[in-house]
Amino acid sequence: MGRFFLTTPIYYVNDAPHVGHAYTTVNADALARWHRLAGDEVFFMTGTDEHGAKVAESAAEHGTEPKSWADRTAARFEAAWRGLDISYDDFIRTSEPRHYRAVQTFLQRVYDNGYIEKGLYQGLYCVRCEDYYTEEELVDGNCPNHGTPVSFMEEENYFFKLDQFTDRLLAWYETEPEAVRPASKRNEALGFIRGGLRPISITRTSLRWGVPVPWDDGHVFYVWYDALINYLTAIGYGTDDERCAAWWPNVHHLIGKEILRFHCVWWPAMCMAAGIDPPANIFVHGWLLFGGEKLSKTMLQRLRRSAEEVKLTDVAPDVLTDDFGVDPIRYHLLRVPLGNDSDFSYDSIVARYNADLANNLGNLAARVATVVGSKCGGTGPAPDPASPLAAVAAETVAEATAAWEGFAPHEALAATWRLIGAANALLESTEPWKMSPGPELDGVLGSALEVLRIVAVLVSPAMPASARELWRRIGLPGAPEDLGVPDDAAWGGYPGGLPVEKGDPLFPRRRG
Numbered sequence: 001m002g003r004f005f006l007t008t009p010i011y012y013v014n015d016a017p018h019v020g021h022a023y024t025t026v027n028a029d030a031l032a033r034w035h036r037l038a039g040d041e042v043f044f045m046t047g048t049d050e051h052g053a054k055v056a057e058s059a060a061e062h063g064t065e066p067k068s069w070a071d072r073t074a075a076r077f078e079a080a081w082r083g084l085d086i087s088y089d090d091f092i093r094t095s096e097p098r099h100y101r102a103v104q105t106f107l108q109r110v111y112d113n114g115y116i117e118k119g120l121y122q123g124l125y126c127v128r129c130e131d132y133y134t135e136e137e138l139v140d141g142n143c144p145n146h147g148t149p150v151s152f153m154e155e156e157n158y159f160f161k162l163d164q165f166t167d168r169l170l171a172w173y174e175t176e177p178e179a180v181r182p183a184s185k186r187n188e189a190l191g192f193i194r195g196g197l198r199p200i201s202i203t204r205t206s207l208r209w210g211v212p213v214p215w216d217d218g219h220v221f222y223v224w225y226d227a228l229i230n231y232l233t234a235i236g237y238g239t240d241d242e243r244c245a246a247w248w249p250n251v252h253h254l255i256g257k258e259i260l261r262f263h264c265v266w267w268p269a270m271c272m273a274a275g276i277d278p279p280a281n282i283f284v285h286g287w288l289l290f291g292g293e294k295l296s297k298t299m300l301q302r303l304r305r306s307a308e309e310v311k312l313t314d315v316a317p318d319v320l321t322d323d324f325g326v327d328p329i330r331y332h333l334l335r336v337p338l339g340n341d342s343d344f345s346y347d348s349i350v351a352r353y354n355a356d357l358a359n360n361l362g363n364l365a366a367r368v369a370t371v372v373g374s375k376c377g378g379t380g381p382a383p384d385p386a387s388p389l390a391a392v393a394a395e396t397v398a399e400a401t402a403a404w405e406g407f408a409p410h411e412a413l414a415a416t417w418r419l420i421g422a423a424n425a426l427l428e429s430t431e432p433w434k435m436s437p438g439p440e441l442d443g444v445l446g447s448a449l450e451v452l453r454i455v456a457v458l459v460s461p462a463m464p465a466s467a468r469e470l471w472r473r474i475g476l477p478g479a480p481e482d483l484g485v486p487d488d489a490a491w492g493g494y495p496g497g498l499p500v501e502k503g504d505p506l507f508p509r510r511r512g
């Protein structure tokens, strides 16, 4: 048991939440739920990144002020996360007074420590990235991330002396080889550092929408420079030192690959400059990409766009949850490996839904309940202590635990589905529906019920509502998330003698 402080990136409010944002947030949520189950004290935060030119421009395009635009979009993110059953403990908005206080305290310390100086900045800027690029970094003269034109900017502003941290960063990477994962991303970050670091411009005079620089009225902080500090704001940096000291050493940042440089180079250096430890853990994942496949008709109607125009970033999470249900979409997002880029398509959601949820888990639950109904009067028997499923379950719990601990929800779920597959295979080979009542039949059915109990616990971080429903149907009191792993997932916890209900299919099969 320990503390687990988990963060998502805070999302820009220039645009509505989409499936890409949901991917990170659902994965973070499942990890947070797993750690609660494992008995850790968890603090899980997400939020919105509200300053900067991009948000100001977006507000102007919509004929409104940045703050009211941010209010509107932040509310959409909160609603999207409610819709996806996200169990965050804090939703931070960078326009909040608590964030201004933390940013000003943090950066004043960096300034007082001598790591900030004034200078003239000239460079090629991409507003959508809120970042400068060198000529060499451009692709065909355009932003390497967005493919859109960059503009020449010249400003007198304050610089953070990032170049002074090269050796300290390299030493940190050396002594903390696990801090940035996976290893390929660690190497990418090391590549940036070895490639040479330049001072970075951290204030703007061309903009008012930002956190004011405490030592110079005319400037606001550059959006990335205030945004990163949100992780400290949330744990009371500058106002509650005890709370901050308790959570900070246990931080885990989950981020997408395009913001690696900010989190894995700038942020550790900023922390060093402010006199605090760099973040303990940063886990970097790849992108979800929409393959060339066409979307379904219903989805297209809801999107009110032509097929050619639909991009991943156009798909609001509720388009998918309205269609498939919340838990199936959570499940799908969690089965996409957290690591490299992965294709995402409507057809793949349907295929996985039918294979894993309707055919495997749903079918196991339905078959067991049917036979308990017909042969045991609807009362579930106790499991067989010597069932061959006991060893598979123990292995599954160990594998799933290791995978959740290692930021691999997809592997944890794959292991859980191997147990479901083993239980289905046992039913097929023993055919309890043909057996006469007696200890043998009771042993098979009780063991299948025990598998369902263990599965409900193991999938509860991924599909909380479905896990609760499964739990209820097999007659257990309370909810699976009230249990503790691994102890309560040990073989033999299903007591028997409980009413088992069949009900409607948990996951009705879909045609498309």
Ligand code: MSP
Binding pocket: 008, 009, 010, 011, 012, 019, 020, 021, 023, 024, 049, 227, 228, 229, 230, 254, 255, 256, 257, 258, 259, 286, 287, 288, 289, 312
């Ligand atoms: N505001 C910054 C982050 C500041 S953190 C201090 C930002 N915001 S964002 O709205 O653009 O969100 C970026 C994050 O959304 C990515 O890092 C990733 O977690 C998630 N994703 C956005 N599109 C995605 C995909 N297509 N696929 C997977 N994740 C995606 O950057």
